[in-house]
Amino acid sequence: MAALPEVPSLGKVLVIGGCGFLGSHIVSLIVKRHPQSQIAVLDLRTNLNRNASPIVSYHDCDITNLDAVQSVFATVKPDVVIHTASPHFNAKSEIHNKVNVEGTKILLKAAQDSKVKAFVYTSSASVVLDPTRELVNADETWPLVMGDRQPEYYTTTKAYAEIAVLEANRTPSDFLTCAIRPAGIFGEGDVQLLPKMVTAFRKGQTKFQVGQNNNLFDFTYVENIAHGHLLAAQALLHTHSILPTVPLDSERVDGEAFFITNGQPVYFWDFARAVWHEAGDRLPLSSVWHLSDDVAWAIGTLLESVFWVLGKTPNLTRAQVRYSTMTKYHSIEKARRRLGFAPVVGLDEGIRRGVGYILEQEEKEKQKKGQ
Amino acid sequence: MVSASSVGYYLFHPQELRSIIQWKVWHNPVHERDETKESETLQRCFHFLDLTSRSFSAVIKELHPDLLVPVALFYLVLRGLDTIEDDMTIPLEKKEPILRNFQDLLEKDGWTFTENGPNEKDRQLLVEFNVVIEEFKKIKPEYKVIIKDITKRMGNGMADYANNAEHNINGVNTIKDYELYCHYVAGLVGEGCTRLFVEAGLANPVLLKRPELMESMGQFLQQVNIIRDIKEDIDDKRRFWPKEIWSKHVAKFEDLFEPENKEKALACSSEMILTCLNRADDCLYYLAGLKEQSVFNFCAIPQSMAIATLDVCFQNHDIFKKNVKITKGQACQLMLESSQNLKLVCDVFQRFTRSIHKKNNPHDPNFLKISIACGKIEQFIESIFPSQKKPEGAAGVPVMTAEEAAKKKAEEQEAKWDMIYMIMAVVITLVVITSSMLFVAWLAGARFDLAFGQAKQQLGELFGSGSDAKNTIAPSSDHSEL
Incomplete structure (x- = not known):
């Protein structure tokens, strides 16, 4: 598909979880790119990451409460729903099930009942990640991995929700849905990836490196993911405008899932070292200790058992060993072709912005303490 | 020929020695030229081919018979053009018209050129250029x-550069200029060769519709040469590294060679290598479009050598001090691997890509970009030769959700009973039909008692003789007497 023409407005857009890390970036990108849209943000708490633009309104609401959700839909009357809400990865299983599965179904029902045209769901690239195999240039034809084959309950619930969203496509016939599967999201405001890496640098862990470092890994700057969501919304609106004509199977966006990454897989430790360099690390490569996978695994096992007795989590765990030595990257050909997707911010620029943001926050903290 | 140092080297690198021997002993040319059928002038042409190019003449001479002479002549023509362009003893007024009209001189019977300086190494080719013209006619x-x-466009490009005073004093300015220069001296060769291959029906015509691929083939080789020859070129007062790149690292081009600027020089060479490395996946893509083995070898061998050379130059400060090369053993190893199939060439590319990646310095300004370039090559190889089988399970069909799992279990239970009922129904039907038929037969007077008795007897005989046959022959003959 060729690049879509400039669209000043996406109509009335409801961003679920618009105060979260990804959600707030989506809101800013709509404000920037489609300034004639009207944006409503629905979130559990809307005091964080608020956008100052007058076209954005905020609604406190729990998505597991059907009545509350329906009343927000009745007020906003959205054309487009972008659903990015998800609990923190480490939350309890019941929460994951309640928010990701039940919450998504409630949102779908509310959307189906209120003439929403397009529903874009933020899934996760790990829905195809099987604990026993690596992901080498995986595409969307890979089967979902969930239930007893999926050790991460969070991922199982993301997959269930994705299925629910895609099954709801064209029911009713003018309700269109699709799913975006981002991989390795990072950027300003991320709480998982960059802060952990910067902390590792501060603790002096840059001296170690596990494995051969031949494993390519997808990391994605948050704005590129936001960009993917907006392209998907635009594509669904376009499909909606030509109803009841159905696009060719090879061009279809509704009812489909898309991997969205930076399209720049890099060797795992290279990404970490680029982040560390940005944070101030100047350790020469020759001074880095290279641990083989097996040795690291053994140490991880040992540390985990010792720390288990102490009731703490060690600096090196088996899960970390696995993550840093596995290949995990995807093909984004489908998104390139059907959504016209191409990353708008390169990996190095993304790291510069993301680490710059962390250092800035730290500086602010310091000044506060100094006062 | 064999120096003491090389004996020492191969003593400690037996693997490379093995490659040399393997190549010399086992390599069978795909095609061989038949010298007996060649005219005297053609033989002279091949003589010049050997003289002017060591690396290319071997692969050219193995080319498919349809392409052998055209490609050899193409090479000699461009070599002739290059010999005129290179020679600084020829005044510009004289040089320019020759460069711009070289394509017409190709059809001028008996044309030769004797005004090259005495130090020009290929001057003899132009002195006897009439042999090339003679063969070109045929x-x-x-x-x-x-x-x-191609000759016309290259000659004009060279003439433009020769006229460009700025270029002659300061060398190449921007990256765009640098790529344009490489286009004239190499990208055009890529185009010419591709058109020859397609004309001969030995390459996929689609290659002509993706001109960036053949451009990259030429650019990749030329850029590697420019990176590797930095020292040699500066000694000859030539500069091909674009100012746009080196000025980010040093103030004056000569500063690159100062020992105290080692880090900066390395960062600068990394950026040059990055620019080049970004073309590697295009080259592999191009190779996938070649149909014939000799054409594949002709194209693949130089590309493998180029990525290997890129690897020895990467993070190697010696390139600013001397001419860095891959060893003869490595070259033979690469020729063995690059004269078979695309998969092996991809393995070569992956090997050197990873070697480059291993040496990548995290504090180099282009560290992550180089890592991305390496990743891009690996991902491309993966896209044509997937290392992993897609897990079974139809496209995107979900395994199932929790409630669906329960539902499916119930369905399976139901299906199981359905199956049991079905089998029972079939059995009952059969029994009913059979018994009613038997009953009708009995009504009609069938003697089941006789039939049963007979059947029993026959069965007895059958089993009796059957079991006897398994024993010795003698008892069975006893039976027959009964």
Whole structure:
């Protein structure tokens, strides 16, 4: 598909979880790119990451409460729903099930009942990640991995929700849905990836490196993911405008899932070292200790058992060993072709912005303490 | 020929020695030229081919018979052009018209050129250029058109550079200029060769519709040469590294060679290598479009050598001090691996890509970009030769959700009973039909008692003789007497 023409407005857009890390970036990108849209943000708490633009309104609401959700839909009357809400990865299983599965179904029902045209769901690239195999240039034809084959309950619930969203496509016939599967999201405001890496640098862990470092890994700057969501919304609106004509199977966006990454897989430790360099690390490569996978695994096992007795989590765990030595990257050909997707911010620029943001926050903290 | 140092080297690198021997002993040319059928002038042409190019003459001489002479002549023509362009003893007024009209000189019977300086190493080729012209007459007109077209464009490009005073004093300025220069001296060769291959029906015509691929083939080789020859070129007062790149690292081009600027020089060479490395996946893509083995070898061998050279130059400060090369053993190893199939060439590319990646310095300004370039090559190889089988399970069909799992279990239970009922129904039907038929037969007077008795007897005989046959022959003959 060729690049879509400039669209000043996406109509009335409801961003679920618009105060979260990804959600707030989506809101800013709509404000920037489609300034004639009207944006409503629905979130559990809307005091964080608020956008100052007058076209954005905020609604406190729990998505597991059907009545509350329906009343927000009745007020906003959205054309487009972008659903990015998800609990923190480490939350309890019941929460994951309640928010990701039940919450998504409630949102779908509310959307189906209120003439929403397009529903874009933020899934996760790990829905195809099987604990026993690596992901080498995986595409969307890979089967979902969930239930007893999926050790991460969070991922199982993301997959269930994705299925629910895609099954709801064209029911009713003018309700269109699709799913975006981002991989390795990072950027300003991320709480998982960059802060952990910067902390590792501060603790002096840059001296170690596990494995051969031949494993390519997808990391994605948050704005590129936001960009993917907006392209998907635009594509669904376009499909909606030509109803009841159905696009060719090879061009279809509704009812489909898309991997969205930076399209720049890099060797795992290279990404970490680029982040560390940005944070101030100047350790020469020759001074880095290279641990083989097996040795690291053994140490991880040992540390985990010792720390288990102490009731703490060690600096090196088996899960970390696995993550840093596995290949995990995807093909984004489908998104390139059907959504016209191409990353708008390169990996190095993304790291510069993301680490710059962390250092800035730290500086602010310091000044506060100094006062 | 064999120096003491090389004996020492191969003593400690037996693997490389093995490659040399393997190549010399086992390599069978795909095609061999038949010298007995060649005219005297053609033999002279091949003589010049050997003289002017060591690396290319071997692969050219193994080319498919349809392409052998055209490609050899194409090479000699461009070599002749290059010998005029290179020679600083020829005044510009004299040089320019020759460069711009070289394509017409190709059809001027008996044309030769004797005014090259005495130090120009290929001057003899131009002194006897009439042999090339003589042979050029004989090739297919379609090939002539291609060779003349490329010669014309290259000659004009060279003349433009020769006229450009700024270029002559300061060397190449921007990255765009640098790539344009490489286009004239190498990208055009890529185009010419591709058109010859397609004309001969030995390459996929689609290659002509993706011109960036053949451009990259030439650019990749030329850029590697420019990176590797930095020292040699500066000694000859030539500069091909674009100012746009080196000025980010040092103030004056000569500063790159100062020992105290080692880090900066390395960062600068990394950026040059990055620019080049970004073309590697295009080259592999191009190779996938070649149909014939000799053409594949002709194209793949130089590319493998180029990525290997890129690897020895990467993070190697010696390139600013001397001419860095891959060893003869490595070269033979690469020729063995690059004269078979695309998969092996991809393995070569992956090997050197990873070697480059291993040496990548996290504090280099282009560290992550180089890592991305390496990742891009690996991902491309993965896209044509997937290392992993897609897990079974139809496209995107979900395994199932929790409630669906329960539902499916119930369905399976139901299906199981359905199956049991079905089998029972079939059995009952059969029993009913059979018994009613038997009953009708009995009514009609069938003697089941006799039939049963007979059947029993026959069965007894059958089993009786059957079991006897398994024993010795003698008892069975006893039976027959009964």
